[in-house]
Amino acid sequence: MNSTPETLRRTALYDEHVTLGARLVPFGGFEMPVQYAGILKEHDAVRQRAGIFDLSHMAQFELFGDGVADWADSLTTNAVGTMKRYQARYNIFTNERGGCHDDVLFYRLANRWLLVCNASNAAKMWAHLKAHNERPDVRLESRHGQAALIAVQGPKAVEIVAPLCDGDAKDVAELKYYFCAEGSVDGTRAVVARTGYTGEDGFELFVDGADAPRLWRRLLEVGKKYGLEPAGLGARDMLRLEAGMPLYGFELDEELSPLAGGQSWAVKMNKPAFAGKAALAAQLAADDYQRIAGFVLEGRVPARTGYPVFSGGKRVGEVRSASIAPSYGNRNIGTALLPKAATAVGTPLEIEIRGARHAAQVVSLPFYKRER
Amino acid sequence: MAQPEGLLFSKEHEWLKIDGDVGTVGITDYAQNSLGDIVYVELPRVGHEIKQFGSIGVVESVKAVSDLFTPISGEVIEVNSGLEADPALVNRDAFGAGWLYKVRIKGLNEKSALLSPSDYDALIAEAAH
Structure with a gap:
């Protein structure tokens, strides 16, 4: 900031x-x-x-008008138009390269919509929404x-x-x-x-x-x-x-697509045109993009954002988020951006911490899921 | 916040307790409180020669990695093995059970470069402003 x-x-x-x-x-x-x-x-x-x-x-924007669903569907990867009244849905605003402007929540209310954006993206998102709203049937208000x-x-x-x-x-x-x-x-x-x-x-x-x-x-x-x-x-x-939830700036950013960030469930390729759709289609077809995977370290030394990650002796990526995880046996966990070949569950990794390499392995996300 | 008597302090928030030619080193209560929950401590190995004010390890909290400096020169003769399983000892008892390592002091005259409890109190009072 x-x-x-x-x-x-x-x-x-x-x-x-x-x-x-x-x-x-x-x-x-x-x-x-x-x-x-x-x-x-x-x-x-x-x-x-x-x-x-x-x-x-966090930025709260209010959206009014009959055109909101249609308009929002053209700027995001997940479906807005199919949301029921009083439903909430996670969504991602994408750029033309398929990268993420922001990941957000839409709330559909009785006669307006609430859009909640990351605080770190508030100004950027407000400018983005304003710049892309030429429709008379969509009105925006910032309550940030x-x-x-x-x-x-x-x-x-x-x-x-x-x-x-x-x-x-x-x-x-x-x-x-x-x-x-x-x-x-x-x-x-x-x-x-x-x-x-x-x-x-x-x-x-x-x-x-x-x-x-x-x-x-x-x-x-x-x-x-x-x-x-x-x-x-x-x-x-x-x-x-x-809980395996992405944080903008770590698992998602302008260069990291929702696919790379592990949010492909929120990408609806059957929607008509939306920002970045062609780029995401190309990523899906080639399937060779670097992507986020979860890892757990073996020892007690915590990883940190930016630490280099090695696989088979070669530097292949870096740590994006990391923490000690009380709900995962107090182990040191994190996410890393890795080539597809290094993201299979069980893949041995090494993470370089102050010059020494520490054993880790790829695990499936999330690390924690509550019992329902 | 009064500091325990009988200890000497560095500006980097380590304390030193001298018994003959053996010094026991830890970080202050102020330091552990600023760091928050401590999850890992990396200490020098026994036998390692350390130089006053040199960087000799790290303390990691949930949110950050902080360098550990030594208040006095000498040879490391013991490390607190309890910290491996329970690094939060430093949070719970920074001046006691959460000590970090012991050193055979080489130059006792170096202690003139350290702070008294009241000088250290003044230092952290200033930092709070």
Whole structure:
């Protein structure tokens, strides 16, 4: 991010983070909590009980008009037009080379759509959407920085959130995964979505920034007896990596296609023309592109982004994400960008760490899957 | 935050406890707290000669790799073997069970380049501003 400390923005929940003793770091142009009590403790809270996250730095755009589905389908790889009302769907905006502008979530509401983009891509995506919207039946509005987003994730999330929900959101306990409702939470107008980025059950609550601090405090209060704890971006990154979810800038970027990033399930080649379709068709046909694979290291030495990866004595790629994985036997895991030949499960790899090579092997993603 | 008496400190946040010609080295509570959850510690080998303020290993937290420097010159005579299985010992007890290694000190006069507990307190108070 290019922000200097002077230009960093704060979310509506900034004061709550300070009160809770969070360690704040610049992320996506905002001053965000990377941790409160500690990343491992917060990870454990989310996997065993529940964690509450401030995700208000993520860009929220609202899309209006009869042309939204059609228009969005021309810019993305996954299907928008087939989404039902109150459905949520992961999607990827692609460039003409098949690389990714951003990976996003679409939420289809009663008479508008909510598009949630990565904070690090907010300005780029807003410019991209504006530049590609010449249609009179699509209107865009940015709520980035005004709207807040609070996520409650973990096996206890339903017990914490559902009793607070009312209006059209009063049955959120019955809400299916990747669906949402529009109603109220503790009297605050909210879109309540059963979505998340942790590999756990949970909700994401879209509310106005002005209402966010009161709702945040209320959730912490009612969540206390369930062991709810505030969780920061450090825990979130560990949770998403274990769950095999990509992070833009690591598993996906302008040069890495959704296919390379392991998101081919979100590429619908049967859609009519969309940005990058020809490039993706060529990649599929040749099937020779470098791609993301999961790995586990043998020893206790952690890998880090950028470390070289070797196969058969030859340097073949690099580590993209890495972490210790409490939900994978406390092993050191990660993702690497590798040639196809080196991505078969079980392939022995070596990762160079401070000049020494450490044994690793390719494993299937995700590293962690919750029991349902 | 008062530092334990009887220790000397480096500007790189290591502590040194001297018993005769043997020095015990660790990182400070301030350092472990700044690093967050420690998941791996790479220490010099026993028998290794180390030079004051030289880089001799790393401490890895969940989020970052940090160089480890030594506060004093000498020969490494013991490393804390408990850290291999439980590196979080450094988080839990930085001045005690989370010690890193012991060194046979070569030049005791080098300690004049280290900080007293109150000087170290002043250093981290300044860093907090």
